[in-house]
Amino acid sequence: MDKLSSTGLCGWMRFKHLLLLVHLDKRRNMRAAARQMHLSQPAASKMLRDLETHFGFAIFERQPRAMVPTELGAQLVRHAEILLNDIERMVEDVQRMREGGxxxxxxxxxxxxxxxxxxxxxxxxxxxxxxxxxxxxxxxxxxxxxxxxxxxxxxxxxxxxxxxxxxxxxxxxxxxEPLRVVVAHDHPLASQERVELAALCHWPWVLHPPTSPMRQVIEAALADAGIASPDDTIETTSTQTTLQLLLNAPMLAVLPWSVLKRPLASGQYAVLPLTIGKPLxxxxxxxxxxxxxxxxxxxxxxxxxxxxxxxxxxxxxxx
The missing domain is CATH 3.40.190.10 (Periplasmic binding protein-like II)
Incomplete structure (x- = not known):
């Protein structure tokens, strides 16, 4: 197998090859990818065969109902998408500067x-x-x-x-970032001098998605306390949406202190007297x-x- 080189690749590969990889990954269908590129299906299929011959491995696995990237193919698709994004950014920047920006x-x-x-x-x-x-x-x-x-x-x-x-x-x-549990000023918990972590699970929560660091800190704190994760939840990454939800229903949320200064100053919200988890x-x-x-x-x-x-x-x- 010939060793790949960036010099040889730049002399042979075209932007249309990158586009084919990205379109085929998104659509998983050669006919749809070819249509997106305004090519015939045979022409697109030949491009893929040429790519696989040049790189020396199968880029897509031909399955009965779809074309799925192989492990190496997925890495190639990833790099193709990054390169195309870079090209798009270059065009945008140059056009802005041409227009006086x-x-x-x-x-x-x-x-x-x-x-x-x-x-x-x-x-x-x-x-x-x-x-x-x-x-x-x-x-x-x-x-x-x-x-x-x-x-x-x-x-x-x-x-x-x-x-x-x-x-x-x-x-x-x-x-x-220290985290704080926040509720609307008229929430039943807002007037209590002492609040236990277990009591929070009886209320609806507004939380970040499970993959976010903030959610992971909250889940870890609940697990350490032997408390099941709340099942009545709304997930959003928007601070503004979270705060509006608290005003419209008896919910609670966990937010960084840094985003709570102005909401608390408005008098519409209250921070509960407990610490949940370690600082982010x-x-x-x-x-x-x-x-x-x-x-x-x-x-x-x-x-x-x-x-x-x-x-x-x-x-x-x-x-």
Whole structure:
């Protein structure tokens, strides 16, 4: 088997080969993938055979009702999608600069970072780069890291969620997050001076998805106390949706202290007098390993460091 080389691959492979891999992975059907690319099915099939011949392994397994990536094929599809996302980003950035803009910065942020340090850092950056387009995607860390890996984001303010992710990303810690149980001000539990963890399971909960670090901390705390996980739950990563749900029904939620300052100041919410779980691990700046940041992203990172250095807020302990 001939050894693969990047030089030989660049001289032979075309963008249409990458597109075929991605479309075929999404549709699992050669006819549908060919139609998406405006090709005949025989032409698309030949492209796949050429790819498999060049790489020396089967990329897709031909099953009766679908075409499924092999183990090696799945890795090839992953890289194809990353390359296509990179190309799409290049085209967008160049077009923006042709039209007089100054590029685009795509940021992923967990909910705790959105109201805390990120707005001030972005405001400072925009003072220096007023024509820079900034986009913020607020989700849980696991979803943001997938987008970062696939080059749909420039950097993430969040947490690593798996032990092997240090192979893909660099992580710089910023702040840790204590968690608090919050309810609407008129919830029956809000007026109690003492609340036991077991009592919370009799109420509906609003929680992050099971894959999020916050949910895992909550589940671990319940397991340590020998308490079953609540079965009356609503799952969302949106802080605003969570807070609105609390006002409309006698529910409870677990949220980082950093996102509760303004809601508590409004008088519409109350924090229950108990601690649930340990503080979340530090969240921080996550970037792709061995890949230099754009000048705008590097400026934002520097500004985030300044914000953290100048404002490390104290966190009241639940009484």
């Amino acid at each position: 100054y590029g685009r910065l795509l940021i992923g942020a967990i909910p705790a970072a959105a109201p805390e340090i990120l707005p001030a850092a972005i405001a400072s950056l925009k003072q220096r780069r007023p024509r820079l387009s900034v986009s913020i995607d607020e989700q849980s860390s696991d979803r943001l890291l997938q987008a970062l890996e696939y080059k749909q984001l420039d950097l993430v303010i969040g947490r690593l969620t798996a032990v092997n992710q240090h192979n893909l990303f660099d992580f710089e810690p910023l702040l840790e 691990d530090y969240y921080g700046i996550i970037t792709r390993k061995r890949e230099p940041l754009s000048s705008a992203a590097a400026e934002l990172v520097a500004e985030l460091r300044r914000q953290v250095a100048s404002a490390r807020p104290g966190v009241p302990h639940p009484s």
